[in-house]
Amino acid sequence: xxxxxxxxxxxxxxxxxxxxxxxxxxxxxxxxxxxxxxxxxxxxxxxxxxxxxxxxxxxxxxxxxxxxxxxxxxxxxxxxxxxxxxxxxxxxxxxxxxxxxxxxxxxxxxxxxxxxxxxxxxxxxxxxxxxxxxxxxxxxxxxxxxxxxxxxxxxxxxxxxxxxx
Numbered sequence: 001x002x003x004x005x006x007x008x009x010x011x012x013x014x015x016x017x018x019x020x021x022x023x024x025x026x027x028x029x030x031x032x033x034x035x036x037x038x039x040x041x042x043x044x045x046x047x048x049x050x051x052x053x054x055x056x057x058x059x060x061x062x063x064x065x066x067x068x069x070x071x072x073x074x075x076x077x078x079x080x081x082x083x084x085x086x087x088x089x090x091x092x093x094x095x096x097x098x099x100x101x102x103x104x105x106x107x108x109x110x111x112x113x114x115x116x117x118x119x120x121x122x123x124x125x126x127x128x129x130x131x132x133x134x135x136x137x138x139x140x141x142x143x144x145x146x147x148x149x150x151x152x153x154x155x156x157x158x159x160x161x162x163x164x165x
Contacts, residue, residue, distance in 0.1 A: 009109035012132065014139060015082070015099045017065045018073060022099075023108070023132060023139040030083040030094055032102055035075060046072075049098060052081070059083065061096040067147055068123040076100050086148045095148050106139075108132045113141065 012023035013032075038050040038061050047066035051058050061081060065073055078101035086093050116128045127146050132139035 009107050009112065011105050012108050012139065012141070013082070013105050014103040014134075016101045016103065017068075017070055017099060020070075021103075021137055021139055022064075023106070023141050024082065024084070024097075024144060026105055028084050028086070028144050030085050033081045033083065033096070035079040035081060035098070038098075052096065054083070054094075057094065059094050059096050061098055062147070064097040064099050064142075064147070067097075068127050068142075070123055073100065084144055084148070086144060088148060093148075097147075106134050108134060108139070 011026040013026050013029055014021055014023050016022070033054070036052055038052055040050040041048065041060075044050070047063045049061045049063050052061055053059075063072065065071065075098075079098060080102055081096040081098055082102070083094050083096050086095055112133045113130045114133070116125050116130055118125075121128070121140070127143055128140055129143040130141045132141050
């Protein structure tokens, strides 16, 4: 990484869940889709809304708000699905996150990112990688790998008994 690239930092897509501002690393995002009908999957965790078909590929969709513990919200006019490239158990996959809206892509230098506070965040802070400072706003940086981790999808009991992935 050149000195100029390090100073500029990584690029993040900012998004809203309720009134809270979050961000995802752009390098992990495949595309952003308008909200579309989702086919439910019986027996899946409450935050897994179901599946969609994108150009012949079946993609699981998670409600990001539910996933981080914000609770279920009604879809909004600007709700959209962010498709992410992820590696799960050494296989490349695409997973979608339903969010209330997306805002913009912003650069965030490393010196503008602080560790996640140990308290004061009412959601599952284990799913955050830090807090970014951009202009006069705080960005809650989401840890994509933890959000989509199979270990996080199942309770410890399910994994111990061999019912996990």
